[in-house]
Amino acid sequence: MRHLLSTGDLDRDQATLILxxxxxxxxxxxxSVKKLPTLRGRTVVNLFYEDSTRTRTSFELAxxxxxxxxxxxxxxxxxxxxxxxxxxxxLTLQAMGADGVVVRHSASGAAHRLARWVDGSVLNAGDGxxxxxxxxxxxxxxxxxxxxxxxxxxxAVVGDVLHSRVARSSVLLLTxxxxxxxxxxxxxxxxxxxxxxxxxxxxxxxxxLPKSDVVVLLRVQAERMRESFFPSVREYTxxxxxxxxxxxxxxxxxxxxxxxxxxxxxxxxxxxxxxxRCTVTEQVANGVSLRMAVLYLLLGGS
Amino acid sequence: xxxxxxAVLDGPEIDRALTxxxxxxxxxxxxxxxVTLLGVPSRGVPLAQRLARRIERVEDIAVPAGSLDITMYRxxxxxxxxxxxxxxxxxxxxxxxxxxxxxxxxxFSGRTVRAALDALGDLGxxxxxxxxxxxxRGHRELPIRADYVGKNLPTSLRENVDVRLSETxxxxxxxxxxxRSRTGTTGTGEEH
Numbered sequence: 001m002r003h004l005l006s007t008g009d010l011d012r013d014q015a016t017l018i019l020x021x022x023x024x025x026x027x028x029x030x031x032s033v034k035k036l037p038t039l040r041g042r043t044v045v046n047l048f049y050e051d052s053t054r055t056r057t058s059f060e061l062a063x064x065x066x067x068x069x070x071x072x073x074x075x076x077x078x079x080x081x082x083x084x085x086x087x088x089x090x091l092t093l094q095a096m097g098a099d100g101v102v103v104r105h106s107a108s109g110a111a112h113r114l115a116r117w118v119d120g121s122v123l124n125a126g127d128g129x130x131x132x133x134x135x136x137x138x139x140x141x142x143x144x145x146x147x148x149x150x151x152x153x154x155x156a157v158v159g160d161v162l163h164s165r166v167a168r169s170s171v172l173l174l175t176x177x178x179x180x181x182x183x184x185x186x187x188x189x190x191x192x193x194x195x196x197x198x199x200x201x202x203x204x205x206x207x208x209l210p211k212s213d214v215v216v217l218l219r220v221q222a223e224r225m226r227e228s229f230f231p232s233v234r235e236y237t238x239x240x241x242x243x244x245x246x247x248x249x250x251x252x253x254x255x256x257x258x259x260x261x262x263x264x265x266x267x268x269x270x271x272x273x274x275x276x277r278c279t280v281t282e283q284v285a286n287g288v289s290l291r292m293a294v295l296y297l298l299l300g301g302s
Numbered sequence: 303x304x305x306x307x308x309a310v311l312d313g314p315e316i317d318r319a320l321t322x323x324x325x326x327x328x329x330x331x332x333x334x335x336x337v338t339l340l341g342v343p344s345r346g347v348p349l350a351q352r353l354a355r356r357i358e359r360v361e362d363i364a365v366p367a368g369s370l371d372i373t374m375y376r377x378x379x380x381x382x383x384x385x386x387x388x389x390x391x392x393x394x395x396x397x398x399x400x401x402x403x404x405x406x407x408x409x410f411s412g413r414t415v416r417a418a419l420d421a422l423g424d425l426g427x428x429x430x431x432x433x434x435x436x437x438x439r440g441h442r443e444l445p446i447r448a449d450y451v452g453k454n455l456p457t458s459l460r461e462n463v464d465v466r467l468s469e470t471x472x473x474x475x476x477x478x479x480x481x482r483s484r485t486g487t488t489g490t491g492e493e494h
Contacts, residue, residue: 017386025387031424298384
């Protein structure tokens with residue numbers, strides 16, 4: 001493994017290695033010295049063309065716990081706002097000796113392009129509406145921790161699949177790891193190519209919930225919408241929002257996950273968001289361990 | 303057994319060596335009340351467990367045993383692709399103010415032990431750290447020595463020491479044979 005661009009590039013052994021490594025590294029959070037010397041002298045650049053507090057901080061903390069030097073490079077207030085291209089920025093970072101570049105970009109495929117221009121490892125931290133591999137990995141990690149397995153798990157991914165980068169990464173990864181994924185969304189919020197994805201598709205949340213072990217809720221990404229995809233927020237919530245009543249119809253052990261940020265009252269009710277079956281904060285904690293695992297596996301060796 | 307390989311310790315001899323080490327640990331630590339055993343994966347872990355059971359049998363005290371993975375502290379990480387991590391399990395009693403006995407199968411260059419000392423420093427502050435190994439094959443590259451040795455085994459650098467334990471390999475034996483082709487320089491003492 002040199003880059004992490006798509007979860008589709010991971011075979012079962014590689015994905016399992018990442019999750020196992022993350023399990024071991026999770027212990028670091030409970031130690032008195034929360035730091036490992038593994039990436040001492042290596043430089044990780046966080047190259048963020050889109051605002052992201054959660055993912056950027058998580059990557060930054062993960063790299064710092066491995067003793068790497070971290071440089072945060074955000075589009076605002078940098079050479080990018082003066083008109084520099086992605087390639088020129090990449091070559092600049094290259095010249096500064098970056099061993100790893102964590103990139104978030106609004107254009108799908110940006111991470112793939114970058115991987116051809118730089119010598120170091122490229123970690124895709126979200127490219128447009130395409131992929132967000134570490135989020136899918138940390139979700140799988142959280143499921144495995146809570147439920148003990150992934151093989152045969154029935155996972156429903158509900159919401160704005162069309163604009164989500166998590167959905168594609170999750171479908172590819174979870175399928176590789178033996179889970180069965182069902183996408184649930186209004187037809188307008190599904191990509192046209194969805195029939196080529198290795199998963200089931202449903203428009204009916206209430207039919208899917210009783211036979212799901214995990215439901216992953218996706219935020220409706222209003223900021224990416226230039227047209228109207230559903231009549232009203234209320235109608236969306238009525239059909240696809242998870243409230244306490246719907247949660248009650250799920251199996252006893254079922255989990256509610258959300259990659260964040262949550263919009264309470266829209267895709268998730270406050271009651272569900274605050275229930276112990278909702279793993280949102282756990283996902284954030286697991287995100288650091290998982291990203292440490294990925295950074296170690298990509299940058300730790302020769 | 304591959305050609306040119308011979309057993310230098312068989313099962314009963316390994317047993318006797320561990321029993322002797324158990325007694326030595328009790329003697330040196332004056333009863334072993336503060337002792338915590340930490341095995342270095344992979345084969346140090348079952349050895350630490352065996353040693354703990356043996357000490358318990360001799361003195362009727364419970365000795366906490368755990369494991370300490372040193373992968374993230376190795377000095378040769380950049381010479382090979384990233385390795386899978388072993389388990390680190392610190393016993394509930396913790397490591398602060400304990401006499402920690404590190405347990406490994408083969409002591410060679412001493413680099414594994416150097417890494418283990420670094421790892422230990424991030425986990426707590428033991429009162430003392432000691433080292434127990436089943437085989438000391440010499441060729442140290444660092445100023446490190448063992449406190450308890452099962453067998454001193456003079457070897458040449460062209461030889462390979464292979465410790466097999468029933469927990470992981472279906473039999474107990476220490477084998478000495480010709481070196482398998484290795485890449486890079488001398489490793490960390492874990493030459494399997």
